[in-house]
Amino acid sequence: MNDIAVYLTGVMLTLSSCLVVVYYLRPHLRGLLIDLCGTVQRADFWAAFSNVVLVLIPCVVAMHFQPAGEGRSAPFQIARQLEWALAGLAASVLILGAVLSRFIPEGPPPPHATGVR
Numbered sequence: 001m002n003d004i005a006v007y008l009t010g011v012m013l014t015l016s017s018c019l020v021v022v023y024y025l026r027p028h029l030r031g032l033l034i035d036l037c038g039t040v041q042r043a044d045f046w047a048a049f050s051n052v053v054l055v056l057i058p059c060v061v062a063m064h065f066q067p068a069g070e071g072r073s074a075p076f077q078i079a080r081q082l083e084w085a086l087a088g089l090a091a092s093v094l095i096l097g098a099v100l101s102r103f104i105p106e107g108p109p110p111p112h113a114t115g116v117r
Helices: 003-037 040-064 074-103
Strands: none
Touching: 003 040, 003 074, 040 074
């Protein structure tokens, strides 16, 4: 496997894993953002922003990786690229969670917070 194939395989696997995480978090994040933002339009904006961050940061990290050349086998090069990309994804999710947790009020939710608007 040549260096270009290794590089592109790692980027595509990174993108795929990011999209899976975004798909998994979408309904939970949207409901939380509707409660925090007060309107569906604001929540939709912040959900879209969060999705972009959750995809963009790990992809940038994956694109920064450069294959080591002929000295290492392709699976190990891809694994190293994915290691850094998934670390970027984990950091993005953790930072997003930390930011959102600062705005979640303590105590029971207000009576209007049923999720239906």
